[in-house]
Structures are given as C-alpha cells and as structure tokens.
Amino acid sequence: MKTRILLVEDDENITELVRYNLERAGYLVDCIADGEEGLYHATSETPDVILLDWMLPNLSGLEICRQLRRNSSTQNVPIIMLTARADEPDRIRGLETGADDYIVKPFSPKELVVRIQAVLRRVRPALAGHELTFEDISLDNVSHRVSRGDAVIHLGPTEYRLLRHFMENPGRVFSREQLLDAVWGRDVYVEPRTVDVHIRRLRKAINEGDMSDYIRTVRSAGYALDNKK
Structure with missing residues (x-):
C-alpha cells in the first residue's frame, strides 16, 4: 500500500511542485490550502506524513503541529515544516512544537523526498x-x-x-x-x-x-x- 502524504500549503506553485515530485516518487498526496481544513483532514484521515507550511489561512502551521501532538491518533505521525522562516529561533520553535524536520523554502524536491524517507524509516521500520x-x-x-x-x-x-x-x-x-x-x-x-x-x-x-x-x-x-x- 502506498504511503499517503498530506500537504497543507496555500501557495499553488509550491503545491504543484511538491505534488508532482512526490507522486513521481510513488506517494499518494492530498493537498489542502487552509489551516483549519488541514487540521480536520489530518485528524480524520491520519496520513502517514504531514507537510506543513507555517503561514496558513485561518490556522498557522505551528498551531496545527501543536494540536496534532496533543491528539492520541496523530501524536506519532511524522511532521515536516515547509516554511520561508529561516531564522534559527523559528527553526527551534518549530522543532520544539513537535515537528520532526524543518525545511526552508526554496528547497530541493529531491531533498524533500529524502527527508520524507528518513522520517518514515524512523517511525516505520518496515x-x-x-x-x-x-x-x-x-x-x-x-x-x-x-x-x-x-x-x-x-x-x-x-x-x-x-x-x-x-x-x-x-x-x-x-x-x-x-x-x-x-x-x-x-x-x-x-x-x-x-x-x-x-x-x-x-x-x-x-x-x-x-x-x-x-x-x-x-x-x-x-x-x-x-x-x-
């Protein structure tokens, strides 16, 4: 069964770039552009990996990450932040909130695939x-x-x-x-x-x-x- 990835991102260009490269790598990708809708989807569908933008309409990626880590059904789902916020305090804040990895835009699609594989290996030994x-x-x-x-x-x-x-x-x-x-x-x-x-x-x-x-x-x-x- 293919790995399902949830991408919560409001930039259409980045969404299409990520979707294309992840589907080409063999993943199933669900794309959502709204923070509140992304949180609902994550808790109701429970994907295998969640990719989160920081700045989102209605609910920030940081708050989504915080709530997912409090939820028993999503507390162990790997979360990777995809954000333009490159300052060290922002990186630390994102990781302390519960993100497993933190990738700064612009990023290499190949690197993103490798990072996803890395977090999956940690939580899915298969x-x-x-x-x-x-x-x-x-x-x-x-x-x-x-x-x-x-x-x-x-x-x-x-x-x-x-x-x-x-x-x-x-x-x-x-x-x-x-x-x-x-x-x-x-x-x-x-x-x-x-x-x-x-x-x-x-x-x-x-x-x-x-x-x-x-x-x-x-x-x-x-x-x-x-x-x-």
Whole structure:
C-alpha cells in the first residue's frame, strides 16, 4: 500500500511542485490550502506524513503541529515544516512544537523526498528491512512468518495484515475506519464492527497463556500496539 502524504500549503506553485515530485516518487498526496481544513483532514484521515507550511489561512502551521501532538491518533505521525522562516529561533520553535524536520523554502524536491524517507524509516521500520519486531513479537514480511519468543504464531490473512500495520506504526492509535482503509482497502465496504472481530482473533493468537497483551483499546478512539499498561 502506498504511503499517503498530506500537504497543507496555500501557495499553488509550491503545491504543484511538491505534488508532482512526490507522486513521481510513488506517494499518494492530498493537498489542502487552509489551516483549519488541514487540521480536520489530518485528524480524520491520519496520513502517514504531514507537510506543513507555517503561514496558513485561518490556522498557522505551528498551531496545527501543536494540536496534532496533543491528539492520541496523530501524536506519532511524522511532521515536516515547509516554511520561508529561516531564522534559527523559528527553526527551534518549530522543532520544539513537535515537528520532526524543518525545511526552508526554496528547497530541493529531491531533498524533500529524502527527508520524507528518513522520517518514515524512523517511525516505520518496515521501510528499513523485511523483518519487523515489537517487544518479543517478530514478523517477517518475506516469509510471512510470525513468532513470539520461541513460539510460531499462525494468523489468518486479515490478522496478519492487521498485525503488520500495527507493527509498522507502534504506539499510534487507529480508529476502526482508519484500520478498514489500511487493511481492507478504501474501495471495499466492510462494517466497522468487523474490525473488532479480527482484533479479538489477533489478540487470542498472540496472547497465549499469561503473555502481555500489547494491543491496547483506546476508548472512543480505536486500537494501538504498545506496551503501556
């Protein structure tokens, strides 16, 4: 599944430049020119990476970044600031607010692609190799083998895709709708409650005996893979 990037930028020329180069690099790109609309889109769709201009209509990129970091569903989504504000205090302020990277305009589209790849490697280990690990759980993307400790875990296709998605995004909370889009696909209609059924099957498969349950149910928000008690 392609990586989805949200670009919140009100300059049409920059938007087209970024969209062209990112789509050419294989990414899906959603473009929004308004700050408030960009915040809504980020929290409702939860992209894989967010590119934020600082100066935006109705809501600044800095405030968007601040609110996204307070939201459990977006607090771990990589954010890259794209801005003309080049002074060191502005860079520091942007990074302290929660941005993962800070790129000053004008910028090289090739460098932007490399920066995106870098932040994705930090939060999605699947991009750095074929094996995913979380605590004592291992998942091999090549052999489709899943194990916990020394025990092999047998999963159905949907449970496997669910676990892989969680392990690619550890700690990130996903709503049922977001899991449906990521695991089942946007063009397939499935009842949201179907997610609960497969979550229960996945839990049962990976939590044999007295093993810790790493799948956390977040009330009114969804599910996450983490080791929080």
